[in-house]
Amino acid sequence: MSINIKNVDYSYNKNTQLETRVLENINLTIDKNEFVGITGKIGSGKSTLIKLFNGLFVPDNGYVHVDRVDASDKKTRKKVGLLFQNPHEQLFSKTVYEEIAFAPSNFGIKGDDLTERVHESLHLVGLDSKITDMSPFKLSGGEMRRVALAGVLAMKPEYLILDEPTSGMDIKGKKELYSNLKRIHSTGACVIIVSHQIDDLLPVVNKIVLMDDGKMTFAGTPSEYLENISSPVPEITQLMRGLRSKGFNVRNDVLTVDDAYGQIKNLLTKK
């Protein structure tokens, strides 16, 4: 069970003067049991890439297969849950309940099953069940994003793809989101996150993909990433590498503040 991307090119505005090649010769395999981070500079093609995963875009060359079936096949839409950048801009229903029920009911879920899914997803994103009757437009920006996320979670996708889910979130919100995503991953779903914030990604994912100007320049585990890529790396990694180059005996693959704290403390007590 995996998403397979083979020799994929993609251009916008095909066959017009404005044609621009945005993705070039992408080869990538994402296994169902992975937790994947996709990162890269602005405009490097991350959002375009993930729209190929659920068949919204069809590659010019090459193919995208989801569980050995072409991504443009009807069945993949249901398997692959995709949350766009700025998802609060797609809310449209009269109530939060209807908003979250939209996707599952489109895929034929009804009755008690549907209600249960709505409440479950609300819980996963840390919202209170009391708000189901409220208008989604009355919520705060952060709450709207969570409702939109719940709307995709309610599909119970086998592959969950989120485009910049943490933008506009406070630190606490981010922590909660990541721990919820880990929980979803542990239930057997594949989670793919697009983010600029490599500091947040590296500690949680087990595969990281780096995009640069439409090309994939790296794909591998976080430790492989730290061995091969000098930038971008998390700030705390940079700091520890700086210390190391000054002769302090610390590791050069530190990813979290806790880890760094432990090492520095060690140094100090040794002295």
Place this chain on the structure above:
Amino acid sequence: MHSFFFNYVPGNSLIHHLDPRTKLLAVMVASIFIFNAETFLELVTIAGFFVIIAFISGVNYSIFLKSLRPMSLFFIFLFFIQLFLSEGKPIFTIGFINPTYEGLITGLQITTRFIFLILFASILTATTQPVMITSGIERLIRPLPLKYIGVSSFDIATMMSLSIRFIPLLFDNAKKIQYAQMSRGMDFKNNIFKSFSSVAVPLIMSTKRTAQDIAIAMESRCYQGIYRTSLFELEMKNADWIVLLGISIMVLLFMFLI
């Protein structure tokens, strides 16, 4: 892409270089001619003018024909309304449906007029950048006493250029929202009403938001709707005066011939 409204086609022709005011006036005169045209000969003459001017503009004829497409339903509607609702000699009668010969003639006439109207207007939009059209209109209506109804010609010009700027934005946005909802299983075949509102509601909301943002951004940069110097100062050249003279002669000839 958003290629069906205001599709300016860059070029270097005589028509491209005319002042927008000249072209606006020419289109106005052309529409008066078009709406006075009754006989077949008159309509053919107008068609001839269109073919010649379009040729001079150097813009591919297919671009002009494309500008008719969004209006095609309207043309068909117009034609059938005339055909079935005009009084006269019936072509045939089935129940209360009776198209008439008179209806057929007026239907054809009126539809042809509207088609010509769009075609001439499309010469203007194909050869003139939207910002030039707005500044042309602004210059033409500046002498009108608009301040008594609470707007200035600059307000109107600003409104027009903002609306034009919004059209491609609207299309891009609609596309984006449609993709987002498709990812949530939206399918126009399942529930057309809900599918439609799942695109329309966010589209309206986001457009409203953008409009508000632009208004605030303009005000915080001291937009006041009063006279502003323009980046493109309009200037009537010799060619413009010659064209205007030609148009006046034609109008005079026409008035005396009738």
